[in-house]
Amino acid sequence: MSRKKKRQPIALISVADKKGIVQFARALIKLGFMILASGGTAKKLREAGLPVTDTAEFIGNAYATLFQRIAKKKKHIVPRRVLNAIRKEIGGAILDHRVVTLDQRIHGGLLALNTPEHLADLKKICAEWIDIACVDFYPLQKEIDRPGATRQSVIEMIDIGGPTMLDATAKGGRIPICTREDRKRVIKALRSKRGVTEQLRNELIEKAFFTVSQYYMAAARYLSGGEYEALFGVRVGTNKYGENPYQVPAYRYSGLTGDPLALDKFIQVMGAEPGHVNWTDFSRLLQTITHIAATFDQNSRKYDCYAVGNKHGNACGAAYGNNPVTVMRKMIRGNPRAIWGGMISTNFPIGAAEARVIREYMTKKKKRIIDGIIAPAISEEAIQILKRPRGACKMLINPALATPTLDTARVFTQIRGGFLTQPNFTYIFRFDYPTVECFGRLSRTQKDDVLLAAAVCQTSNSNTTTLALRGMIIGNGTTRPDRLDATEVAIKAARDQKHKTRKAVAVTDSFFPFDDGPRALIAAGISIILTVSGSVADEIVKNTILSAGVTLIWLPVGDGRMFFGHTGN
Numbered sequence: 218m219s220r221k222k223k224r225q226p227i228a229l230i231s232v233a234d235k236k237g238i239v240q241f242a243r244a245l246i247k248l249g250f251m252i253l254a255s256g257g258t259a260k261k262l263r264e265a266g267l268p269v270t271d272t273a274e275f276i277g278n279a280y281a282t283l284f285q286r287i288a289k290k291k292k293h294i295v296p297r298r299v300l301n302a303i304r305k306e307i308g309g310a311i312l313d314h315r316v317v318t319l320d321q322r323i324h325g326g327l328l329a330l331n332t333p334e335h336l337a338d339l340k341k342i343c344a345e346w347i348d349i350a351c352v353d354f355y356p357l358q359k360e361i362d363r364p365g366a367t368r369q370s371v372i373e374m375i376d377i378g379g380p381t382m383l384d385a386t387a388k389g390g391r392i393p394i395c396t397r398e399d400r401k402r403v404i405k406a407l408r409s410k411r412g413v414t415e416q417l418r419n420e421l422i423e424k425a426f427f428t429v430s431q432y433y434m435a436a437a438r439y440l441s442g443g444e445y446e447a448l449f450g451v452r453v454g455t456n457k458y459g460e461n462p463y464q465v466p467a468y469r470y471s472g473l474t475g476d477p478l479a480l481d482k483f484i485q486v487m488g489a490e491p492g493h494v495n496w497t498d499f500s501r502l503l504q505t506i507t508h509i510a511a512t513f514d515q516n517s518r519k520y521d522c523y524a525v526g527n528k529h530g531n532a533c534g535a536a537y538g539n540n541p542v543t544v545m546r547k548m549i550r551g552n553p554r555a556i557w558g559g560m561i562s563t564n565f566p567i568g569a570a571e572a573r574v575i576r577e578y579m580t581k582k583k584k585r586i587i588d589g590i591i592a593p594a595i596s597e598e599a600i601q602i603l604k605r606p607r608g609a610c611k612m613l614i615n616p617a618l619a620t621p622t623l624d625t626a627r628v629f630t631q632i633r634g635g636f637l638t639q640p641n642f643t644y645i646f647r648f649d650y651p652t653v654e655c656f657g658r659l660s661r662t663q664k665d666d667v668l669l670a671a672a673v674c675q676t677s678n679s680n681t682t683t684l685a686l687r688g689m690i691i692g693n694g695t696t697r698p699d700r701l702d703a704t705e706v707a708i709k710a711a712r713d714q715k716h717k718t719r720k721a722v723a724v725t726d727s728f729f730p731f732d733d734g735p736r737a738l739i740a741a742g743i744s745i746i747l748t749v750s751g752s753v754a755d756e757i758v759k760n761t762i763l764s765a766g767v768t769l770i771w772l773p774v775g776d777g778r779m780f781f782g783h784t785g786n
Contacts (some may be wrong), residue, residue, distance in 0.1 A: 228349040231255040327385040350386035393425035477617035489608030500561035501530040524548040536689040572599035622758035657768025671722040675779035688722040726779035728752040732761040
């Protein structure tokens with residue numbers, strides 16, 4: 218009794234980025250696969266000495282066989298030269314390479330179900346069952362980002378064959394591969410006893426559909442001039458709940474950006490899984506510390522160490538300097554009551570000395586509790602000092618924090634029934650802006666305090682007034698419905714913590730509509746005020762400040778308004 222010959226599995230490879238493709242194909246061949254590849258990919262594999270069938274050859278042979286079969290039924294004999302002409306002329310790229318793999322022989326092999334009817338259809342058109350398709354696309358986003366790109370140049374770069382093959386592979390339940398990382402996963406699975414599991418196959422299928430939708434959305438966004446928009450993400454975590462215990466399910470997604478400070482690039486070294494509120498606080502910490510670093514850098518004033526403490530997204534302490542222990546103390550001294558149970562970020566590694574400051578400085582007999590810390594590194598000794606029962610202190614590290622960079626990704630804000638988009642908040646106050654007016658003189662230390670207060674003020678929820686003195690924040694009045702209220706809260710916060718407000722600097726994130734706010738600051742002994750013009754009361758505000766001998770720094774509201782998280786988003 219003859220044994221049925223086992224079918225050789227087929228892998229289709231068609232990639233624009235050829236990096237690593239030879240090694241991948243070689244691994245598949247060793248696993249018994251026949252390699253089917255489109256023009257440029259086939260050439261690359263042949264140059265490496267690998268056995269490969271070009272899709273043009275594959276399609277041409279199928280048509281020749283089909284033609285011969287039909288002729289045989291009619292009892293005609295087809296000359297060999299005719300069959301060779303069919304093989305040569307049919308199946309190759311046409312329309313300036315716009316059509317290469319768009320053929321029934323390819324897509325039938327990817328889409329067919331394992332049923333007698335579908336298998337018969339494949340046989341009828343001389344197609345083969347294809348098991349794997351490794352596909353990537355023309356670099357569309359690179360063309361969109363290219364200076365000088367045009368509508369036509371972008372359209373020419375839109376891949377049709379690649380996404381169509383990937384969709385067909387996914388719909389057909391085959392093994393779609395669209396990233397170099399997934400090539401490694403599939404090879405590892407094929408080498409194992411279990412092979413490609415249903416779970417892995419499903420993950421790859423879901424990823425394929427996602428990748429195609431993301432690719433075509435980039436085209437729609439560009440060609441429509443932003444008429445169509447979408448937000449894409451890959452789930453990287455499941456939170457226990459959202460802002461409140463009854464808000465479930467709650468997930469965390471990666472936006473798949475190249476941002477070195479994206480939160481999914483942080484490594485957790487201690488603590489329970491951060492929750493929804495923790496992640497939003499970490500994100501706000503990053504906004505503040507990156508703005509502090511950028512503000513000093515763009516004003517040619519650079520320090521080695523920056524530290525920020527926040528609560529509910531707003532800074533309750535921040536400091537700059539060149540000694541990490543001193544900076545940590547000043548940050549905590551800003552408001553040791555508010556930092557209790559808060560979050561901390563630094564641009565310097567946290568060792569045992571810094572950890573002891575966090576836990577013990579200005580606490581008397583109690584140990585201070587902190588809910589979360591992000592830093593470039595945290596030593597093992599520091600982790601042991603900072604850790605809390607049940608992992609309540611979540612510690613994350615990322616070496617990129619040593620050189621913090623601003624977030625430039627476009628911002629999406631959900632509103633009822635839709636969303637808003639805007640460029641990210643990357644405004645930095647600079648003393649050398651052409652529209653900045655300074656009425657009075659400032660020492661270098663006072664300038665630095667203005668820079669610190671500006672960076673904190675502009676990354677706090679509006680309305681905000683922020684006070685700084687001798688390298689640290691001493692009061693931050695945030696999220697207030699009116700500017701006088703924000704100013705009075707900042708003064709009260711400073712006095713509650715026994716700070717002297719005399720000679721401190723003040724920054725507010727928009728104009729004073731009346732002179733009541735400036736009068737409150739003057740009464741508190743503030744020596745410098747940074748604000749913006751644009752109020753009908755500008756002259757009154759200006760005269761009130763200058764007549765009191767207080768230095769005024771201001772610029773037009775259109776150049777220097779600092780609204781951030783204006784509604785708490």
